[in-house]
Amino acid sequence: MVKQRDAFFDNAKYLAIVLVAIGHTWAQMMDDSRAVESAYRVVYTFHMPAFVVISGYFSRSFDLSPQKVRRLVTGVLVPYVVFETAYELFKDVADRPDTEISLLDPSYLMWFLAALFIWRLTTPLWKVLRRPLLPAVAVAVLASVSPSIGTDFDLQRVLQFLPYFVLGLCLRPEHFQLVRRRSVRIAAVPVGAAALAVAWWSVPRMNGGWFYRQSAAQDLGAPWWCGPVMTLASIGCALVLTACFLAWVPGRRLWCTALGAGTITGYLLHGFLVKFAEYRGWFDAPWVHRPLGAVAVTVLAAAAVTLLCTPPVRRALRCVTEPRMAWAFRPDPAAQARAREHTTPAAREPVNA
Numbered sequence: 001m002v003k004q005r006d007a008f009f010d011n012a013k014y015l016a017i018v019l020v021a022i023g024h025t026w027a028q029m030m031d032d033s034r035a036v037e038s039a040y041r042v043v044y045t046f047h048m049p050a051f052v053v054i055s056g057y058f059s060r061s062f063d064l065s066p067q068k069v070r071r072l073v074t075g076v077l078v079p080y081v082v083f084e085t086a087y088e089l090f091k092d093v094a095d096r097p098d099t100e101i102s103l104l105d106p107s108y109l110m111w112f113l114a115a116l117f118i119w120r121l122t123t124p125l126w127k128v129l130r131r132p133l134l135p136a137v138a139v140a141v142l143a144s145v146s147p148s149i150g151t152d153f154d155l156q157r158v159l160q161f162l163p164y165f166v167l168g169l170c171l172r173p174e175h176f177q178l179v180r181r182r183s184v185r186i187a188a189v190p191v192g193a194a195a196l197a198v199a200w201w202s203v204p205r206m207n208g209g210w211f212y213r214q215s216a217a218q219d220l221g222a223p224w225w226c227g228p229v230m231t232l233a234s235i236g237c238a239l240v241l242t243a244c245f246l247a248w249v250p251g252r253r254l255w256c257t258a259l260g261a262g263t264i265t266g267y268l269l270h271g272f273l274v275k276f277a278e279y280r281g282w283f284d285a286p287w288v289h290r291p292l293g294a295v296a297v298t299v300l301a302a303a304a305v306t307l308l309c310t311p312p313v314r315r316a317l318r319c320v321t322e323p324r325m326a327w328a329f330r331p332d333p334a335a336q337a338r339a340r341e342h343t344t345p346a347a348r349e350p351v352n353a
Contacts, residue, residue, distance in 0.1 A: 008176070008251040010260025012054060014309065015249060017263040019047040021270045021305035022298055024109070028274070028283040029294055034203050036294055041199040042192075044211040045234070046241035048112075049164045053242060055116060056168020062123045066329075072120055074323050080106075080113040082320045083268050090272060095279040104152045109271045111154035111214075118158055119165045126166050136166035137235065144227030147216040160213035163235055179243045180251060188244035195241060210234065259309040265317050266309035273304055 023043045030037035062068050080103075087107040088100075106114050126132040143149060143159035178184070209220045210230050217227030259266075277283055287293040307313070314321070 005261065007253045007257045008180075008249060009054060009058075010257045011251075011254060012050070012246060012249045013260040013263045014256045014306075015245075016047055016051045016054070017266045017309065018302050018305055019043050020051070020109075020267065021274075021301045023047060024271065024274045025297055025301040026294075028278055029288060029297065032289055033294065034200065035291075037203050037208070038196060038199040041202060041208065041211055042195050042241070045195070045199075046238050046245055048161065049238040050242040050245055051112075052115075052161050052164040053168040053171070056119070056165035057171050058168075059120050059123055059165070060127075060169055062120050064124060070325075070329050072117065073328075074325050075321075076113055076117045076120070078323055078325070079264070079268065079321050080110060080117065083113075084110045087271065087275075090275065094276065106154050108275065109267065111157050112267070114153045115158040115161060118153070119162065123169065126169055132166050133163060133170060136163040137232075139163075140235070141228045141231050144217055144231045145224045147218045149216070154214060156216065157212075157214045160231065164238070167239075176246065179246045180249075181247075184243065184247040188247045191240060191244050195237075256306070258311065259306060262309040262311065262314040264321050265314050266305045268321070269308045269313070269317075270301075270305045274301075 023040060026036050026040040026043070030040050062072070084103055084107055085101055087110060088102075091107070126136070129135065140160045140163050143156055149155050149159070207220050207222075209215050211234075213234070217224055217230065220226075222230075282288070285293075288297055
């Protein structure tokens, strides 16, 4: 029997990926618009934390069993290798000839797959700890004052986003029910408005690099002690805004619910559209930087990523996003034993001549 998908989480994944695409689009338009940059900063405070929390929640059952490791390789590692190579080749053709391909330095949005691979491999460790959130936060804090970490696999982001993944591992269905109460939904409105006001205030006063979680404090020209302060502050703000976001996610099936199963294709493909528009200079058009232009581009980004999440696109790319690759793995003795146990006695008995 196929397990029934939860409409709430599919809706949340779809809305989160729409915000990811919109955020990447706004990044090309915010240099001369304080309003766009304010909205961008609010979205960047919580959209990836929300995505990572949900990823952690659905990684709770991960262990180092052969079946789960195979799924990790086919569902995360293979797409990373394929699309990291594709992004580098795309850059080579469209923008920068003679680009070097390096699987150690994730391009653009590919850092998330590298991070997810590392996080899932460490899941058994976090599951055996009594209070895993505390060491996960400590790791993020230490990363924020360690400029020597380097850029391999975008480890700064891997470590600074780690607490959200570990939080997802710790959550249970009842925790999501708490943020979906009517009182939380009502409170989310003034909290969101306050977040926009703070973001507006911060634009000329705060380095936007803090919102990417990919640099140590020293790399942003700040004293080392700003790293722990900003890390803890960003975690607090991200969790509050993530709760506000989840409070407004519908729990019933909608027209977009089925798209939640295809967010991996939307995530991996929308970057090509954004980068193509950037390489072509489309974001430099004067109309894009007018209020109506910004709204139009935002709607286009949401529509484009929606189309990329549809079942036909997902089926077309399944060979690289969800490949079976039975040829690459040894047979699982446990799975074979379970298959034999489910064979009916009649099927096992020889037919009498």
